[in-house]
Amino acid sequence: MYESIIALGIESSCDETSIGVVKVTVKDGISVTERLGLVTETQEKLHKDFGGVVPELAARAHSEKIDTCFNKALKESGVQLDHIDIICVTTGPGLIGGLISGINFAKGLAFTTGKPMIGVNHLVGHALTPQMTDDLSYPYLLLLASGGHCQYLAVLEANKIKRLGTTIDDAPGEVFDKVAKMLNLPTFSGSGVEKFARKGDENRFSFPLPLINTNDCDLSFSGLKSSVRRQVDSLVDKQSGLYKSDQRDICASFQKSMRIIFEKKTKKAVELFSKVSWEETTSFSLAGGVAANRDIRNSLRSLCNDLNIKFSAPPLDLCTDNGLMIAYAGTQIYLSGKQDNMGLSPKPRWPIDLDNQKPLGFGKRGRKV
Ligand code: KG4
Ligand code: ZN
Numbered sequence: 001m002y003e004s005i006i007a008l009g010i011e012s013s014c015d016e017t018s019i020g021v022v023k024v025t026v027k028d029g030i031s032v033t034e035r036l037g038l039v040t041e042t043q044e045k046l047h048k049d050f051g052g053v054v055p056e057l058a059a060r061a062h063s064e065k066i067d068t069c070f071n072k073a074l075k076e077s078g079v080q081l082d083h084i085d086i087i088c089v090t091t092g093p094g095l096i097g098g099l100i101s102g103i104n105f106a107k108g109l110a111f112t113t114g115k116p117m118i119g120v121n122h123l124v125g126h127a128l129t130p131q132m133t134d135d136l137s138y139p140y141l142l143l144l145a146s147g148g149h150c151q152y153l154a155v156l157e158a159n160k161i162k163r164l165g166t167t168i169d170d171a172p173g174e175v176f177d178k179v180a181k182m183l184n185l186p187t188f189s190g191s192g193v194e195k196f197a198r199k200g201d202e203n204r205f206s207f208p209l210p211l212i213n214t215n216d217c218d219l220s221f222s223g224l225k226s227s228v229r230r231q232v233d234s235l236v237d238k239q240s241g242l243y244k245s246d247q248r249d250i251c252a253s254f255q256k257s258m259r260i261i262f263e264k265k266t267k268k269a270v271e272l273f274s275k276v277s278w279e280e281t282t283s284f285s286l287a288g289g290v291a292a293n294r295d296i297r298n299s300l301r302s303l304c305n306d307l308n309i310k311f312s313a314p315p316l317d318l319c320t321d322n323g324l325m326i327a328y329a330g331t332q333i334y335l336s337g338k339q340d341n342m343g344l345s346p347k348p349r350w351p352i353d354l355d356n357q358k359p360l361g362f363g364k365r366g367r368k369v
Contacts (some may be wrong), residue, residue, distance in 0.1 A: 013094025088330025
């Protein structure tokens with residue numbers, strides 16, 4: 001059997017408007033993926049002064065930018081709308097306004113062209129990315145660490161993903177962003193913290209390692225965030241401000257805590273993996289925006305080396321939110337015989353593993369999915 005599908009993927013669940021085009025060719029059961037084009041517009045500047053994503057602003061910006069992204073992505077891909085076989089769109093989890101912008105755009109395209117439309121879970125998009133980028137075969141262990149999520153996932157098949165552990169409060173990217181803001185760094189993002197950490201002393205401050213000794217791979221970051229806040233306040237009280245060396249040392253010490261938490265919990269996740277899978281973990285992949293952090297990436301790579309596990313991490317533009325991962329995950333859903341209709345609606349809370357919702361803890365707006 002030989003089948004080639006060109007998929008358009010639309011992502012607008014948070015603060016990136018992104019359209020990707022991918023070609024997946026399946027020949028004798030082997031799937032070959034070709035990245036045709038990806039255009040991503042980030043809203044980082046728009047939300048900077050608010051210290052977090054403002055849902056209303058985000059939704060409006062998605063609606064304004066989506067059309068331009070679409071046209072640019074088709075141009076970059078060298079395909080016309082006629083060549084697209086399926087239209088895939090993030091349906092959740094995410095901010096409802098952004099999801100509606102994307103879904104409405106997808107519906108418009110599907111309605112006018114008569115092409116199939118597929119709603120995709122954003123987390124499944126992240127979870128299947130290593131297949132697209134590194135040809136990782138099932139089963140594999142994935143750590144998704146981003147601004148909205150933190151989960152260890154056993155990816156057994158495209159439609160069989162088990163959650164082994166999750167954050168019980170904040171997401172790590174969110175905490176990186178808040179630390180950058182507390183320290184008033186030039187960019188309120190993890191990349192800013194990483195840059196300052198490079199010249200800092202990681203042993204100057206000792207920040208906590210929440211849940212580090214529990215016998216599971218659930219994670220917690222809010223105590224770490226509060227501890228950084230207290231340290232910043234105490235230095236400001238004492239010396240009426242922060243020196244650059246303070247900023248650098250806090251970044252380095254905070255990043256060290258993050259690194260240790262991920263090292264410890266990844267070890268645990270590797271152990272737990274064999275309880276849900278028919279074989280031991282042989283491959284581990286790191287995804288989500290926090291995967292861009294070189295310190296965390298390198299420490300997990302060397303841990304995998306020690307454990308004799310293959311390590312992979314997608315290229316940076318596919319670690320953060322993007323339309324290509326949605327296009328790819330959409331093809332897998334389509335190949336399994338599923339598609340959606342005009343009744344497709346947003347699912348702001350859409351856990352990846354519906355069998356696993358034990359109430360471990362709560363974030364500000366309920367449990368993180
Ligand atoms: O996956 P992503 O684009 O969006 C969400 O689904 O959240 O991740 C964005 C997050 C932000 O919180 C950002 O601070 C974090 O990824 N991030 C980093 C780095 N680059 C981006 N965190 C730590 N170190 C980095 N170099
Ligand atoms: Zn994401």
